[in-house]
Amino acid sequence: MDRNESIPGQSAATASLVCGIISVVLWFFGYSSLVSVILGIIGLVLAGNAKRAGNNSGIRTAGFVLSLIGLLGGVLAFIACIACVGVVGILAGTTAI
Numbered sequence: 001m002d003r004n005e006s007i008p009g010q011s012a013a014t015a016s017l018v019c020g021i022i023s024v025v026l027w028f029f030g031y032s033s034l035v036s037v038i039l040g041i042i043g044l045v046l047a048g049n050a051k052r053a054g055n056n057s058g059i060r061t062a063g064f065v066l067s068l069i070g071l072l073g074g075v076l077a078f079i080a081c082i083a084c085v086g087v088v089g090i091l092a093g094t095t096a097i
Contacts, residue, residue: 009053009060012046016063019043023070027077036074043067 020043026036047064 007055007057009050009055010057012050012053013055013057013060013063016043016046016050016067017059018063019046020063020066020068020070023074024066027070027074030077030081033074033077033081036070037078040067040069040071040074044071 019039023036023039023043026039027033043063044067047060047067050060050063
C-alpha cells in the first residue's frame with residue numbers, strides 16, 4: 001500500500017497546495033490573474049474536501065492559505081489590469097481630440 005493512500009484526504013490536500021502555489025505565481029502576470037482566481041477557488045474546495053475527509057495536516061493548511069492568498073491577489077491584480085486598460089483608453093481618447 002502506498003503511503004499517501006493510508007492518510008485520508010492526503011491527495012486532495014496535496015492538490016490544494018499545488019493549486020495554491022500556481023495561483024500565487026500566476027497573479028503576478030497580469031491577465032493570467034483570471035486563471036489565478038479559478039485555481040484559488042479550486043484549491044479552496046480541495047482543502048475543504050481534505051478537511052472533511054479528516055486531514056488536518058500542515059499541507060492542507062498551507063494549501064488553504066496559499067489558495068486564499070492566490071484568490072485575493074488574483075482578484076486585485078485583475079481589477080488593477082482592467083483599471084489600467086481603462087485609464088490608457090481614456091488618455092488615448094482625450095489626446096486624439
